[in-house]
Amino acid sequence: MAVLSAKELAVGYENQAVLENINFEINAGDYFCIVGENGSGKTTLMKTILGLQQAVSGSIEFGDGLMKNEIGYLPQQSVAQKDFPASVFEIVLSGCQNSLGKKFFYSKEQKKLALSNIKKMGIEKLKNRCYRELSGGQQQRVLLARALCATKKAILLDEPVAGLDPTVTEEMYELIKQLNDDGMTIIMISHDIANVSKYATRIYDVNEGRVTC
Amino acid sequence: MLDTLIEYMSFPFVRYALIVGVLIALCSSLLGVTLVLKRYSFIGDGLSHVAFGALAIATILNFTNRMIIVLPITIVFAILLLRKGQNTKIKGDAAIAMLSVGALAFGYMMMNLFPSSANVSGDVCTTLFGSMSILMLTKTDVWVCGILAIVVTILFIFLYNRIFAVTFDEDFANAVGTKVNLYNLLIATVIAVIIVLAMNLVGSLLISALVIFPALSAMSILKNFKSVTIFSAVSSMICALIGIIISILAGTPVGSTIVAADVVLFAICYLIGRIRG
Numbered sequence: 001m002a003v004l005s006a007k008e009l010a011v012g013y014e015n016q017a018v019l020e021n022i023n024f025e026i027n028a029g030d031y032f033c034i035v036g037e038n039g040s041g042k043t044t045l046m047k048t049i050l051g052l053q054q055a056v057s058g059s060i061e062f063g064d065g066l067m068k069n070e071i072g073y074l075p076q077q078s079v080a081q082k083d084f085p086a087s088v089f090e091i092v093l094s095g096c097q098n099s100l101g102k103k104f105f106y107s108k109e110q111k112k113l114a115l116s117n118i119k120k121m122g123i124e125k126l127k128n129r130c131y132r133e134l135s136g137g138q139q140q141r142v143l144l145a146r147a148l149c150a151t152k153k154a155i156l157l158d159e160p161v162a163g164l165d166p167t168v169t170e171e172m173y174e175l176i177k178q179l180n181d182d183g184m185t186i187i188m189i190s191h192d193i194a195n196v197s198k199y200a201t202r203i204y205d206v207n208e209g210r211v212t213c
Numbered sequence: 214m215l216d217t218l219i220e221y222m223s224f225p226f227v228r229y230a231l232i233v234g235v236l237i238a239l240c241s242s243l244l245g246v247t248l249v250l251k252r253y254s255f256i257g258d259g260l261s262h263v264a265f266g267a268l269a270i271a272t273i274l275n276f277t278n279r280m281i282i283v284l285p286i287t288i289v290f291a292i293l294l295l296r297k298g299q300n301t302k303i304k305g306d307a308a309i310a311m312l313s314v315g316a317l318a319f320g321y322m323m324m325n326l327f328p329s330s331a332n333v334s335g336d337v338c339t340t341l342f343g344s345m346s347i348l349m350l351t352k353t354d355v356w357v358c359g360i361l362a363i364v365v366t367i368l369f370i371f372l373y374n375r376i377f378a379v380t381f382d383e384d385f386a387n388a389v390g391t392k393v394n395l396y397n398l399l400i401a402t403v404i405a406v407i408i409v410l411a412m413n414l415v416g417s418l419l420i421s422a423l424v425i426f427p428a429l430s431a432m433s434i435l436k437n438f439k440s441v442t443i444f445s446a447v448s449s450m451i452c453a454l455i456g457i458i459i460s461i462l463a464g465t466p467v468g469s470t471i472v473a474a475d476v477v478l479f480a481i482c483y484l485i486g487r488i489r490g
């Protein structure tokens with residue numbers, strides 16, 4: 001059964017669709033890539049999946065035990081965070097916010113989880129560093145570690161390798177592959193067709209509107 | 214000098230002023246960090262002018278307790294402004310500027326059209342720059358301020374993790390199911406209440422300084438959220454304390470002296486930040 005399915009979905013702004021007739025199903029354990037050129041509506045689609053904006057029409061359904069707030073999310077970099085005074089640990093820990101429930105403070109277990117995700121991303125040395133002083137690649141790892149704190153099941157990545165050099169890009173893909181091998185469902189936006197076809201189990205092209213394997 | 218100070222301390226009104234001043238400095242600096250980082254620095258300015266306009270209305274209508282009018286109006290506008298901030302058509306900063314200038318003009322016009330006392334410009338000056346009113350506080354004022362400060366501080370401590378999440382990355386918080394709008398609403402309401410109360414202390418023009426300076430001082434030398442928050446709260450209280458004491462000893466206006474202390478601290482922090490690179 002699909003963890004996530006889009007049926008006759010149209011996404012856009014203020015009832016103006018930028019992308020229509022979206023149909024796909026994502027199964028648990030998939031490495032699902034969404035490709036398309038700049039401005040084709042990939043980020044818009046992703047925000048709609050996450051419930052950050054309303055679908056113009058159609059529906060998105062979650063299934064197979066996946067809840068909407070159990071998806072980790074790696075956003076396309078935003079400028080608003082550039083001068084934010086926050087340590088790497090504080091940011092990664094904030095990924096645990098959805099498991100806070102009615103509690104106010106993070107538990108020991110949650111702090112451990114944050115720490116283990118920091119290790120998993122290989123940024124242990126940066127734990128107490130200020131986020132704004134890190135390189136783009138390091139920042140991506142921090143945000144990925146945060147996303148991992150929010151989920152055990154599925155993770156949504158919006159162009160995780162944008163602006164990274166070839167070596168770091170390769171490392172990033174390996175990290176993501178590792179997560180997928182451990183059973184995490186990966187939903188990734190990219191226009192890096194070469195790498196996508198190497199790693200993805202299924203590819204959705206927003207222009208053609210269909211899934212290839 | 215110490216003798217003069219001790220002598221002044223024996224007056225209840227001086228003690229009240231110190232307590233209230235420090236508490237308001239605490240409250241405004243706690244939220245200041247969030248507001249500056251959320252690019253709402255000017256919300257303090259905008260809201261204080263709204264409060265000024267509301268105060269003019271309350272004065273004209275001759276309300277004995279003017280807060281009954283000022284507080285609700287300011288809260289409503291705080292919420293509206295935050296809504297506007299999310300609207301892509303009218304930019305948040307433009308909306309704040311519009312409201313700020315509009316409310317100021319409206320308030321001043323009202324005060325001129327319906328002067329409640331012979332000295333209009335004196336009244337206006339008092340509302341804008343703060344007055345000696347901090348030296349005329351009653352025991353009730355002190356209690357109200359104390360309770361507010363306790364509520365704000367407790368709220369802040371308990372919601373600290375969520376405030377951090379919402380401030381750092383609204384989209385992420387939303388995506389993982391944090392009630393971002395609720396917390397934004399709460400922040401707006403609390404800041405409106407603080408501003409209305411702080412008007413007694415420093416006047417509406419200088420409230421922004423109380424919100425912005427401690428946060429910026431802390432941000433120029435410290436690098437994680439927790440220490441920035443703690444430093445700005447502590448330094449803001451110390452500046453308020455020093456400012457009030459100096460104003461008593463030197464006979465300078467209370468509000469401007471506090472802000473001057475904040476400016477000096479900012480300059481020092483900025484230099485330290487620069488030197489350390």
Ligand SMILES: Nc1ncnc2c1ncn2[C@@H]1O[C@H](COP(=O)(O)OP(=O)(O)OP(=O)(O)O)[C@@H](O)[C@H]1O
Pocket residue numbers: 013018036037038039040041042043044045076301
């Ligand atoms: N806030 C907005 N309001 C109205 N239209 C928008 C808004 N944001 C984006 N758009 C439009 O929606 C379309 C899709 O944008 P989107 O950001 O989803 O593209 P994308 O596929 O993610 O592109 P990229 O590869 O550059 O990230 C674009 O034509 C863009 O102009």
Ligand SMILES: [Mg+2]
Pocket residue numbers: 042043044076158
């Ligand atoms: Mg995009």
